[in-house]
Amino acid sequence: MTGWSDSELAARVALDIPDGSYVNLGIGKPTHVSAHVPEGREVIYHSENGILGVGPTPPEGQEDPELIDASKRFVTPAPGASYFEHADSFAMMRGGHIDIAVLGAYQVACNGDLANWATLDEKFPPAVGGAMDLVAGVPTILVMMRHTDRDGSPKLLERCTYPLTGLGVVTRVYTDLAVLDITPQGFRLRDLAPGIDLDHLRSVTGASITT
Amino acid sequence: MDKRLPDLAAAVAPITDGASVMIGGFGSSGIPFGLIAALLDHGARELTIISNNAGAGETGIATLLREGRVAKVICSYPRSPGSIWFERRYEAGEIALEVVPQGTLAERIRAAGAGLGGFLTPTGYGTLLAEGKETRMIDGRGYVLEAPLPADFALLRAERADPWGNLSYHATARNFNPVMAMAARHAVAEVRAVQDTPLDPETVVTPGIFVQAVTQYEVRP
Known part of the structure; x- marks a missing residue:
């Protein structure tokens, strides 16, 4: 059994981002997607802290502490970039102006419900950030995550057990094992990772998969 | 009209115990570190802090939490890497928390x-x-009614200001500063360069009507 590495998975997601898209990349794994967008496509990245047109990391020594992305990494403005305040930034998200968001998740249900902001562990204070605003307004929500938890339990489920971020919002899920669409019939297989067979995929998924 | 103050201490002097205080910034960008340090020296307690984050390390809002000045935090993302003082106070049940989606x-x-x-x-x-x-x-879609969130004070970080309180910002340091200026009864800004002459009206981001005081603080984090 092999499956996709993090970087292969990022490249797989990047293939599905069309030329001319406005895209928000969530913190964690999704930030790697921009490095893999195929040559010749112009994708404009939005970061909710107030920049549209996020460019590459600056050379060492030229970092500007007041020019960061939502993951708090130093960035540069891409050609055509703009800066704005928070209410405008979230108008772009909630108002349906951003085309695609790529997010991490704790759990995704077969009806497209997403859980990615709080667990059931009350010791940890909840931290929602911009996730609920993104899924409320961005028409295409791509989720990028491990297929199972650290303890091997499924993250793709009939119903989420963690508190929801949004109801019926996920478009497609990319895991280390497969790419699955959310359809009215539930999860539908789009792509299997190399070395993974359907029986194995079904055995580590908490809901049925159509092909 | 001249809204310039001589120093940070004068800017935070009106803040009283129990006040609600908005603090601009996202991550480490656009945070008025100078005003927060002045507020710590000033000594006001039982504060309600409204900000995107709840501080990290031993700087900014984390210092107010460390010194026990905060009764409540209203924010979207308290759990940043290194937010030890927030976590310590939260786990001990010493502060109230209201988590609000960022937008x-x-x-x-x-x-x-x-x-x-x-x-x-x-x-x-x-x-x-x-x-x-x-x-x-x-139209078939569910919506939630959300209430306005005002505050007694706002601590802002800006790049340039003039005596009329007009502000402009640098890069992603803008973030929450403009809306917080609008929502606070008394908004004060620490500014990298306060000039004697008016800002070009075309470059003003926060009009001076929303700002009660500006003071120069050259340090950029």
């Missing part, structure tokens, strides 16, 4: 500044964060 936080603040009684947003509909709130269906 709802910005819009509640803007609504307060714009004189609105609230707004309907699809954000959070059907989730834990909408529990107990009024909802409404509009």
Whole structure:
């Protein structure tokens, strides 16, 4: 059994981002997607802290502490970039102006419900950030995550057990094992990772998969 | 009109015990570190802090939490790497926490500044964060009624200012600063360069009517 590495998975997601898209990349794994967008496509990245047109990391020594992305990494403005305040930034998200968001998740249900902001562990204070605003307004929500938890339990489920971020919002899920669409019939297989067979995929998924 | 003050201490002097204080910034960008340090020296207690984050390491809002000055935090993302003082106070039950989706936080603040009684947003509909709130269906979609969020004071960070309190910002240091200026009864800004001459009106981001005082603080983090 092999499956996709993090970087292969990022490249797989990047293939599905069309030329001319406005895209928000969530913190964690999704930030790697921009490095893999195929040559010749112009994708404009939005970061909710107030920049549209996020460019590459600056050379060492030229970092500007007041020019960061939502993951708090130093960035540069891409050609055509703009800066704005928070209410405008979230108008772009909630108002349906951003085309695609790529997010991490704790759990995704077969009806497209997403859980990615709080667990059931009350010791940890909840931290929602911009996730609920993104899924409320961005028409295409791509989720990028491990297929199972650290303890091997499924993250793709009939119903989420963690508190929801949004109801019926996920478009497609990319895991280390497969790419699955959310359809009215539930999860539908789009792509299997190399070395993974359907029986194995079904055995580590908490809901049925159509092909 | 001249809204310039001689130093940071003068800017935070009006802040009283129990006040609600908005603090601009996202991550380490656009945070008025100078004003926060002055507020710590000033000594006001039982504060309600409204900000996107709840401080990290031993700087900014984390110092107010460390010294026990904070009664409540209203924010979207308290759990950043290194937010040890927030976590310590939260786990000990010493502070109250209200978690608000980031866009709802910005819009509640803007609504307060714009004189609105609230707004309907699809954000959070059907989730834990909408529990107990009024909802409404509009064209088949669920919305949550969110209340305006005003404050007694706002501490802001800006790049340039003039004596009229007009502000402009640098890169992503803008973030929550403009809406917080609008929503606070008394907004004060630490500014990298306060000039004697007017800013070019075309470059003003926060009009001076929203700002009660500016003071120069050259340090950029």
